[in-house]
Amino acid sequence: MPRKYGTTVYVRSKWPLMLRVKGTVILAIWWQILLVGIYSSVVFVIHHYTDWKMNYGLSLVSIMGMVVSLLLVFRTNTAYDRYWEGRRLWSQMTLSIRNLTRGIWVCVAETETRDVLEKKSAINLLVAFAYATKHYLREEYGYDYDDMVDLLTHIPKYSLPTSTQPMDWRSDIPTALETLQQQPPARSHLSEKSGGQDIGASSNVSQSAGTRARHRQSKAQALAFDFLTPTNIPVELTYYIGSYIKACSNKQKVDAATLTMMNNALVMMVDCLTGFERILRTPIPLAYSIHLHHATWIYILALPFQLVSGMAALMIPAVMLAAFTLLGILGIGYEIENPFNDDYNDLPLDDFCKVIQAEVESMVATRSPVPSDWIFSDDNYPLSNSRLSAKELSVLSLEKVHELMAQENQGRRSSNVQYSRAVPGNNNGGGAYLEPGSPTRAQSGGLPSVVIDVPPTSSSGLTKVNSNKATV
Numbered sequence: 001m002p003r004k005y006g007t008t009v010y011v012r013s014k015w016p017l018m019l020r021v022k023g024t025v026i027l028a029i030w031w032q033i034l035l036v037g038i039y040s041s042v043v044f045v046i047h048h049y050t051d052w053k054m055n056y057g058l059s060l061v062s063i064m065g066m067v068v069s070l071l072l073v074f075r076t077n078t079a080y081d082r083y084w085e086g087r088r089l090w091s092q093m094t095l096s097i098r099n100l101t102r103g104i105w106v107c108v109a110e111t112e113t114r115d116v117l118e119k120k121s122a123i124n125l126l127v128a129f130a131y132a133t134k135h136y137l138r139e140e141y142g143y144d145y146d147d148m149v150d151l152l153t154h155i156p157k158y159s160l161p162t163s164t165q166p167m168d169w170r171s172d173i174p175t176a177l178e179t180l181q182q183q184p185p186a187r188s189h190l191s192e193k194s195g196g197q198d199i200g201a202s203s204n205v206s207q208s209a210g211t212r213a214r215h216r217q218s219k220a221q222a223l224a225f226d227f228l229t230p231t232n233i234p235v236e237l238t239y240y241i242g243s244y245i246k247a248c249s250n251k252q253k254v255d256a257a258t259l260t261m262m263n264n265a266l267v268m269m270v271d272c273l274t275g276f277e278r279i280l281r282t283p284i285p286l287a288y289s290i291h292l293h294h295a296t297w298i299y300i301l302a303l304p305f306q307l308v309s310g311m312a313a314l315m316i317p318a319v320m321l322a323a324f325t326l327l328g329i330l331g332i333g334y335e336i337e338n339p340f341n342d343d344y345n346d347l348p349l350d351d352f353c354k355v356i357q358a359e360v361e362s363m364v365a366t367r368s369p370v371p372s373d374w375i376f377s378d379d380n381y382p383l384s385n386s387r388l389s390a391k392e393l394s395v396l397s398l399e400k401v402h403e404l405m406a407q408e409n410q411g412r413r414s415s416n417v418q419y420s421r422a423v424p425g426n427n428n429g430g431g432a433y434l435e436p437g438s439p440t441r442a443q444s445g446g447l448p449s450v451v452i453d454v455p456p457t458s459s460s461g462l463t464k465v466n467s468n469k470a471t472v
Contacts, residue, residue, distance in 0.1 A: 023344045025331035029324070036300055036323040040316040043304040048312070056305045064299045071292050072329045075284070079333040082279050086339040086347055089279075093133070093272040094356060097126045100241075100265040101360050106368045107258040108248055115253070122244040123364055124151045125237050129269065130356045132233040134349040137276055137340035143233055147353070152233075155240060234273050241266055276340070284337060296326050385411050 021027065047054040104119050131148035135141075143149060143158045152158040245262050248254045254262070300323050307315040332345070339347045374380065380390040385408045393401055 025328050025335060028335075029327045029331050032327055033320055033323050037316060037320045039301065040304045040319040043308055044313060044316060047308045054305055054308050061299065061302050061306045064295065064302070068295050068299045068326065071295060072326065072333070075289075075292055075333040076329055078284060079337045083336045083339040083347070086276065086279050089272045089275040090347065090349075090352060093130070093269055094352070096265040096268040096272070097130065097356055098359065100262055100269075101126055101363060103254075103258050103262045103265070104244075105364055107254055109253040110368075111253075118244065118247075120364060121154055122241060123360060124154075125241050125244075127353075127357045127360050128152055129234055129237045129241075130353045132237060133273060133276065134340075134353055136232065136234055136273075137280055137349070138342065155237075157236070235270070238266060238270055280338065280340060289334075292330070296330060300326065383408050 043054050046052055101123050104122055108115070108119055110116055110119075128148050128151035131145070131151070132143075135145055135148070143152055149158075242263075245259065245266065249259050300319070303322060304315055304319050307318060311318060335343055335345050340349060342350075376391045376394060378389050378391060381388070382390050382393065383404055386393075386404060393404075
């Protein structure tokens with residue numbers, strides 16, 4: 001069952017979890033439970049209204065119950081390990097994108113307008129990498145999706161008009177590709193900009209009408225191997241990102257340490273993509289899944305014969321309850337085995353990509369921070385027990401600043417410290433707030449105040465004493 005908008009793990013509801021249906025596997029197994037109930041009813045009717053007694057003493061049921069339980073536990077643990085591994089790899093990929101974005105935006109030197117545009121274009125590829133990875137893991141091979149098509153307009157392969165190149169069918173595989181279902185192309189922002197003309201109209205293989213249309217189709221679909229043209233967009237994007245890093249190195253716009261960090265982050269992104277492919281293309285062996293289904297259904301179908309004589313009609317709901325428990329666990333393991341789909345219990349990849357995009361856009365919305373702008377501002381007070389800002393402290397000698405820092409350290413050892421600046425919540429156990437300009441002691445226990453020669457300044461909050469002396 002698809003989650004609402006594909007962005008949230010849990011949808012708020014006034015109903016308790018015990019009464020909720022959304023997000024469960026009930027809608028997928030209800031018909032199986034109903035069949036078990038009908039089957040149990042037939043066994044009950046035959047046993048009580050005919051001469052054919054169905055109360056067979058099957059001790060094998062007890063033994064099979066233990067075996068089926070162990071198999072189901074192993075199946076669920078294996079599926080959850082794949083789910084957790086997918087989440088861990090996505091977190092590592094997010095970490096690499098954040099580090100690489102920070103390295104490009106802050107550490108790459110800007111000497112002209114061209115440099116800023118290059119940095120922003122490279123960062124757009126990092127966001128596109130996240131979206132392309134999401135579509136690639138959902139077996140949506142193409143670039144014409146609304147969430148990433150605008151981020152790829154400056155890539156030669158995907159820009160107009162060269163992006164209309166067809167994806168040729170492979171001719172060296174036995175699959176009857178001409179029988180595969182072909183879907184109409186999806187309309188994107190680029191198609192709207194081009195006057196309503198569909199970009200992929202000339203493609204032999206059209207893109208899906210929506211990101212989830214592929215999973216709703218019952219007919220056979222073409223896979224990545226069916227295309228002659230490579231469609232691994234995330235890997236292709238890493239080549240362009242790597243070329244930008246190499247260009248920064250050649251132009252000497254980044255230092256060696258940052259260059260190493262950026263290359264390591266790019267390698268980590270490729271490593272995470274390979275880990276995703278390992279999870280996606282290495283399913284649980286089919287023989288194990290089939291055997292588990294066989295064992296589960298044999299146990300469920302044999303259970304009425306053991307309970308019909310002792311529980312009478314109550315046997316029917318009892319067997320249905322057992323079927324609900326076992327088939328539910330089986331369904332959960334099957335659903336989370338591939339955590340990259342858009343089912344309700346899968347990883348919310350749409351939300352993860354939106355978070356990455358929002359963080360990157362907010363990071364590059366303003367110019368990269370300059371330390372002198374925020375360190376030596378009138379609002380920065382490095383010493384919490386001083387009325388002097390960083391701008392005012394910068395005119396003092398190095399020895400006097402270290403003396404103030406030592407005094408502050410001594411004041412922190414006391415249980416009651418009076419702060420000379422009125423900072424909300426900074427009372428430290430009841431210390432009084434003192435207005436700027438009033439004499440104060442750094443420590444209520446009697447530590448004398450320090451008188452320092454300060455050049456004349458117009459900053460508010462500095463109390464002038466005789467001969468331009470200030471009490472700190």
